Amino acid sequence: MQKRHSKLVILGSGPAGYSAAVYAARANLKPTLIAGIQLGGQLTTTTEVDNWPGDSEGLTGPVLMERMQAHAERFGTEIVYDHINEVDLSVRPFVLKGDMEEFTCDALIIATGATAQYLGLESEAKFMGQGVSACATCDGFFYKNQKVMVVGGGNTAVEEALYLSNIAEHVTLVHRRDSLRSEKILQDHLFAKEKEGKISILWGFVAQRFERQSAPN
Structure with missing residues (x-):
């Protein structure tokens, strides 16, 4: 070569x-x-x-x-x-x-930059691409009119939640702490969406395992 x-x-x-x-x-x-x-x-x-x-x-x-x-x-x-x-x-x-x-x-x-930060759960890897995603703009369309959960409290998590709130039926943001790390303006947008009922926030929760819910009869 x-x-x-x-x-x-x-x-x-x-x-x-x-x-x-x-x-x-x-x-x-x-x-x-x-x-x-x-x-x-x-x-x-x-x-x-x-x-x-x-x-x-x-x-x-x-x-x-x-x-x-x-x-x-x-x-x-x-x-x-x-x-x-x-x-x-x-x-x-x-x-x-x-x-x-x-x-x-x-x-x-x-200058190879950053990559998505994963939770490191075994079930996360198992369902990657089958309901678990690290890119809302890439995969958000697949969750149209569905209930979606976003894990995190930084800029990326809040941006993803805001983006998905325009696509999904409802978005739940799960954060392990009692306050967000994201920029203040993003928090303002997030809380406005929460008031509209498009987003819910679960404070002080940690994701430990993902499971596939069986389809309703």
């Missing part, structure tokens, strides 16, 4: 990866950005981004990531659609092995 060499390789196509690409490209480093499995990163699963400076009306995560990609490409960043499985940092230049190609580089920026 022939190796492709770059002065700089950036792993990850989320906000950090594209930001690094813009600066590197403007410095004439001719960066290669390897997108990874999820093009655009975790932000592509966010429906509304209201804290991005310059967009007073708000925008969606996928749209924002498309803009970032275009910005990086405008200055000459090469986008490669591959996933790196192995990196050897013991040699120079560094060696990266992907699904489709091998790469070498003089410098490497790792």
Whole structure:
């Protein structure tokens, strides 16, 4: 397999990866950005981004990531659609092995970002994709007019609950503490939905096991 060499390789196509690409490209480093499995990163699963400076009306995560990609490409960043499985940092230049190609580089920026945080329950893994999901924007349509439960108290959990409240029959947010960690504005939206009867909140509860309810006769 022939190796492709770059002065700089950036792993990850989320906000950090594209930001690094813009600066590197403007410095004439001719960066290669390897997108990874999820093009655009975790932000592509966010429906509304209201804290991005310059967009007073708000925008969606996928749209924002498309803009970032275009910005990086405008200055000459090469986008490669591959996933790196192995990196050897013991040699120079560094060696990266992907699904489709091998790469070498003089410098490497790792911006692989965040992934969904799971509860770690055995039953969670058992029912993943069969009623259990880590992405409301990806799978929310499948829960249309159904009763849905969201576990967590941070920004992601509250955003998912708000998104699902426009699709599901009812959303129950389960949080182990007596207060939320999410931003205040998200909490305001959540409590407004609670008053409307679209969302219920269970405080001080911890999910321990998921079970499949038998279909009614």
